[in-house]
Amino acid sequence: MKNQLLKSMIAAGAGLLALGGIAANAGPLADRVAAGEPIRIGFANEIPFAYPAEDGSPKGFVNVFTIGVLKKMGYDKIEPVQTEWGGLIPGLNAGRFDIVTGGMNILASRCENIAFSEPMTKVGDAFIVAPGNPKKIGDYKSLADGGAVMVTGAGYSNIEAAKAAGVTEANIMQVPGPTEILAAVKAARADAGAGTYFTMKQLADSSGGSVEVTDPNAMPEDSFNWAGIGFRKDDQDFLDKFNAAMKEYLGSEEMMKAVAEYGYAEASLPGDKTTEWVCANR
Template identity: 60%
Template structure:
């Protein structure tokens, strides 16, 4: 069940609702014309989408989605936290009108829901000591460097990527999460850490200058992913409006200032990549 949130007015004019999950017939525009709020469903995924202490939606995906809605003139928004696995089923069951929270645009998902045009590219990057003394920017660099150890989260996509690029288990230090990874880097037990670019930037910012991040573009193209906002197919007309407003808002000074706190920078803008291409190639 979604986490119940107290109804609160926050500065952006967003109404956070509790369990307003009753399914209502009709597309999103019908709801808006009837004075109903736009219902956003999201999950608790740090950096991408999560609730703050008051339950308000935070994370760069939520901020961008809400910024686009504001650009369209909509500020009557109702946000509900739910489990990750309930996002797409909840959208299809008409519990939500939009879903956010770091959804990669993937072929399997494109068969079930409609996506906005991409709002971010999220590739991975390496966290390395300041100055990157061993010149480790990608998996091949680690492979070629004598004795270099790469830290990764156990079970993360980066483990599979490292193996695909030829690294042996002996060259990888698999750890539970960011705390252990940062500890291994600080202790010099690992020479680099493979993370999402957002996590790498966050950890570098917390390191007091001890670490820096590498360019996500230094890793193979197939490790790059694109993030979108999910809609029902029935709301195609609204989605067209949303995409038009996205063109105006995405990459603006206002938007980049809003998401700076999450480590989103210009390099994370999706460029000319389209949802059609992403659905076919991811």
């Protein structure tokens, strides 16, 4: 009887070990961390939010911020995973990475699919246009009124904003990312390239004067967004701990010093808006 009980206990223990191995490879983020696996951060090439250095290491203020919060939590085993912007949410939910750091705006449509941290920055949109802004493009309504062609990245929040202002599907060109946005405007295949002010300013600054950036303050208040860090919904336990650590880190002298080189300043802080509010209003 004792031998039979011992065998049953051994079998049960082996089963638990096997399940633990499965959880370490494919389970929630907390299980991966407990098993000693790296935290995989997914991002696209979105300067200055998140992008790879020449050696593949994560750069950009959202990456730096996220890594800073994780370090405060006691985690420094990080694995960067670069993908195209449109693959971030599908890749997160498919388990190809654990956190999305790419400077993703919190939107109601995205809140249905993933969980967001509390906002870490307030983001205004802007356009890159030909020098002198010949079509007088300042906001999405001016695009619609002038029948202008807008180019932006596949999956960008600018698509929803443009459609809401009356820009037709036929006048919205979608490309993989910033490099292609700049190329389309320079080649006059599009009248305006749309993205966040951070990204559009970087494109204009790097263009040698071939394009200029519009004033983000010309945009209506409801076009401003808040960006957060994306998690799978079944990682809410880890996200709660992340938010707690983030509350102490956001806006601290340590954090502001770390992100300053990417253009993030005090005006970039998110203010008092919560993720719950943003999910309901954007």
